[in-house]
Amino acid sequence: MTSFREFCRICKIIEETAGSLDMTGLVSELFSLVTSEELPIVTHFVMGEVFPAWTDKEVGLGTGILINALSRSSGLSIKEIEDIVRETGDIGKTTVKALGKVSKGQVTFSSFLDSPAELSIMEVFERFRDIAHATGKGSQTSKIKHLQYLFNSASVEEVSYIARLAIEDMRIGVGEGIVRDAIAKAFNVPVASVERGYMLTNDMGLVAVTAKEGGNEALLNLGLQVGRPIKLMLAQVTPDIETAIRELGVVAAEWKFDGARVQIHKKGDTVTLYSRRLENITGSLPDIVSAVKTAVKADSAILDGEAVAIDEDGRPKPFQEILKRFRRKYDVQNKVRHIPLTLNLFDIMYLNGDSLIELPLQKRREFLVSSIGDSDLVHVDNQLITSDISQINCMYEQALQAGHEGIMIKNPGSPYSPGKRGKNWLKKKPVMETLDLVVIGAEWGYGRRTSFLGSFALACHDPETGRFLSVGKVATGISDEQLAELTELFREHIISESGTSVEIRPHILFEVAFEEIQKSTNYGSGYALRFPRLVRVRDDKSLEEADTLERLEDMYRTQRK
Template sequence: MKFKDLTKYFEKLEQTSSRLSLIEILSELLKKTPGEEIDKISYLIQGRLAPFFVPLEIGMAEKTVAKAIAQAYGVTSDEVTRQFNSLGDMGLAAQKFAVKSKGTDITVNEIHKTLTQIAKTNGEGTVKKRQKLLSGLLSKMDPISAKHLIRIPLGNTRLGIGDPTVLDALATAKLGDKTKRKLLEGAYNKTSDLGLIAKTLWEKGLSGVEKLDVRVGSPIRSELCERLPSPEKVIEKMVEVDCQPKMDGFRIQIHKNKEEIRMFSRNLEEMTHMFPELIDASKKQIKAETAILDTEALAYNPDSEEFLPFQETTKRRRKHGIAEMAKTLPLKAFVFDILYKNGKSLIDEPLSKRMEILKETIGEDGVLIRTKNQIVKDSKTLTLLLEDAISKGLEGVVVKKLESKYEAGARNFNWVKLKRNSSGELNDTIDCVILGYITGRGKRIAFGAGALLVGLYDKKSDEFVTVSKIGTGLTDEEWREVHKRADRIRVEKRPARVNSLITPSVWIKPEIVIEVLADEITRSPIHTAGKSDSDPGYALRFPRLVSFRGFDKKAEDSTTVEELVEMYRLQGKK
């Protein structure tokens, strides 16, 4: 496929504000895509060159990209910078300078190959080499193609397409029905690789996709918890459970392949290089040639022998000074599940059997600690375990059905989190996604943002729906920081996957996840979370920001509308 034909579809996708239209446009594009390019186009739709877990990032600075544009079109980098400052989008600046260019018939494969070369270029003279390669591509672009090409190395494609939407389009294009997405979703949850799903579907059909399974080195999408209000409700619904303490740290999936250790976050990002102590511990403590472990890593103070709050743990997420920080703020990883061992996937095994295998695989506690678990059949014992966890400064407990499989990517009542004050008034936090901001007034004029429009993920419709505006809980510095982060992903109009009756001053791509505490959940006609033609939506009363969680959670992993409705019901509201 010619790259200019692909970018014509990108242009249509960027212009639409309807998710159904997104699926239709994508399906039309995918039907025309040959098998040798379907994986690459699947990645480019996501603004990437490879799956999320492959650390193949171009990450070019705006200054370098501006120089590449200048070199391609015979202007100065100052002229490019002025256009960028005026338009607020380097892609639009490139489009303006490419106005007289007719472009060539360069293919998607050729574009992908050169962009991959740019991403892998390192060593002496890296900046100039990358600049030259990008400039060479730009010289072959028509204006529309130049706009969309230049956004890729900047990580800002502005298409706003989620994984479920791509899966809907793949199902429509190849299977003739988007409702067959679930047939693809199971394989995606095991492999986390849309390109692999697409290529397998194109080359081997649905039967080939169904054969895709867990692989060491490819993260499995994490299973998530539902909520229940009390130990009594847990036992009533689940009868007999495996109870484990709930930690508040990094969710890390550890993959061992002989001496090679890789680690992935819940949002599929590779984090191996950040945690050298976990690499060493995994080599020593995991009694298996190959294994995949599900863990929660927390910062640990060796002097006081205490586990530290999440805000301290987040300091370990860094690119520089890693070895020094590992000494001053070491991590312990609590291993609570095993998903693969010695060539065999364990996700279809019952939890009780996985716990037995885990006990054999992780022996003595060290840096890796096997999470203590206890079988519970009555609410009194569960209450004592919950209170014990809280007294130790933990969030609460997680209870799991003994015979449950590991359902990758699922959130259901096989796993339930039970936290302090889960019943009565809303004392549990909610993970929201920032959808836009309202510009500041008075003192906050200097901060840029004065209030945040936040929402939740509606899994059924693959949309983000509004639940509140937040204007408290941030320091002056945090207001400046959120404005800075938001402006990096601002868009000109409401994203197609955002459903809102409120129009903020600035829309942004739904990417930043924040932890929010509120007094209670109420019904609201102006918010779209849970709203229908006949019923009002749901909203948060007196919300305030607790922390930023965007780096360890994808927007789609935020609190769902279903969870919010259940929390509202548990408040005793009618």
């Protein structure tokens, strides 16, 4: 059984390593070191997560609970802990410093004794699993006690990473790309097979242990499974319809609905719905669950669609109204009455035991149409196969007149590529250019906005390292009512505060419009947005869907031309 201290030793070296190739080698060494039972856990740990993204399990620890547990373990007051957080700007360093201040006479604390009992990787995971299972009355006290146990059982090398895992922010620069390559290196399997396995399972831990125990053959046998959501295929922006036709030729054009993405899993009479972030939202949408049971004729299927909230005139309601349905846990039936939804299906990835993702779009479309019966709430969206620009322009105008965002322009021969953003799916919207960026910080407001978070710091994503690189701040386009809602939304994700500045754990995306991209040495990305404006909060999207540094660079080059 591998000690947690050994895991932390390697993480410390990784954290101090700059080159991605060297980091890959270190992660590969770690994967080779641990047992098959520990491997999936370690795979998720190095990526800053405790459980696979597709599961319902989550640690559910905010910074407040963590600070409370740290206060009890160290004997310091919560205010003293918060002062250390402001000083260090890092919850891991804060934990080391706080526990290092413990009085030698404090008998309840054992962390920095000469020879503390070694924690194992499995024991740390099991404690986090117990924390995740703690619900209902008394759950917060239970979570704090489990954290106290970990802090009081850990060495100085370990407490920093325990704290970071608690809020799922490891800060060692290991992203999906490095983990993918490390699995291939550790177990001598092709990178392409690891990538394929991850696309089909959305679980890098499962892919790692499959590669170790069964090699390439076992990886190639991994497939879709009803009840295990996969990442959604993504689209990129096209500047105009003419460019799309020039690149693709004959296309499949569809409306781009002003709704929220939904992945539907059906097996017999069991229907499970997942949001764009792959969160289980089944309990929030009983009307859609009932409609899917009636409309989907297949015994088992995985489908892709868009849920749209409709007003009395048959026009789409604002996007934020839809999210009220998705977030609802109580008084659901009341929301069903006040915010009715329809489901527009546009793809099918799995049908009656067979994966369809490698089939061309047109063939998948045939399976989709034949699998859906008549329903008032579930529809297969209209699709136009053509290379005629005038016909596509007509569809575009019809979509806009109906109150939707624009159109999708797809390659009819393309496979379904989970988690991939490419030119097989293009979107055309009549708005100024936007980016989906991660909120990493904020500033407390002034005057009448003193109690609100006001200006928000934004970052793009570097998929290889998993890091978020700053691109500027946005404060425009936000009403007082929105500021109040955003302050509540981000409160549990605050990591540290210094004066009016707040560091926020990356978790929420903003869709931001802007006038142009400029080069800038003031931000980590090397770029800044000119006149950024908040369009909407995209808390339906996952961090991996944030726009990348590569996209910023491409957009900068395009605008220069």
